[in-house]
């Protein structure tokens with residue numbers, strides 16, 4: 505299973521960093537239910553802050569876009585993040601006795617800050633495609649993880665999380681983002697992107713964001 509044409513190339517360019525992210529011990533713990541509850545709650549609190557800054561990055565993509573189609577897609581993502589995806593965090597944290605005010609007041613961990621500010625920095629100094637390359641591991645990595653875990657014989661402990669990212673809706677979104685990436689590559693680099701001097705740099709953005717995802721899971725395991 506894969507998403508589009510560009511993503512498999514970027515994923516291959518990331519080498520061992522990709523499985524270090526998608527097959528991390530944190531992910532294994534979600535699948536078999538062995539992840540300690542306090543690690544999961546700590547991850548969710550940090551991820552709430554992560555999503556705030558990620559929304560800012562997608563909003564930056566709206567202003568970096570060249571076409572209305574790109575603008576519409578990115579604006580819809582900002583809306584979905586702020587008004588839907590963060591709701592899962594508020595709900596799961598609420599069930600554990602953590603109020604939304606506590607989420608907003610939580611102290612951001614450096615690994616979290618490093619990741620989102622890296623993406624924002626790439627977005628500020630690069631173009632739309634640079635920004636998409638830095639955003640892609642987040643969206644498509646969770647898509648891969650969700651699809652794999654949902655299709656496996658997973659424990660019920662974290663079934664809601666697995667169900668969110670393994671869902672048809674989320675998988676459809678991943679295919680849409682992959683199509684957005686493919687169109688953006690064709691538009692900005694051309695039909696043979698791998699021969700362009702830009703290609704290596706774009707792969708670097710993707711790889712660094714992948715490494716920062718590994719750091720985020722590591723952080724999740726140390727509440």
Ligand SMILES: Cc1ncc(C[n+]2csc(CCO)c2C)c(N)n1
Nearest residue numbers: 551554558581585589642643646720
């Ligand atoms: C550390 C971390 N990485 C990825 C995601 C997943 N995610 C973040 S934003 C978004 C929607 C579109 O960008 C998705 C799927 C997460 N929640 N936390």
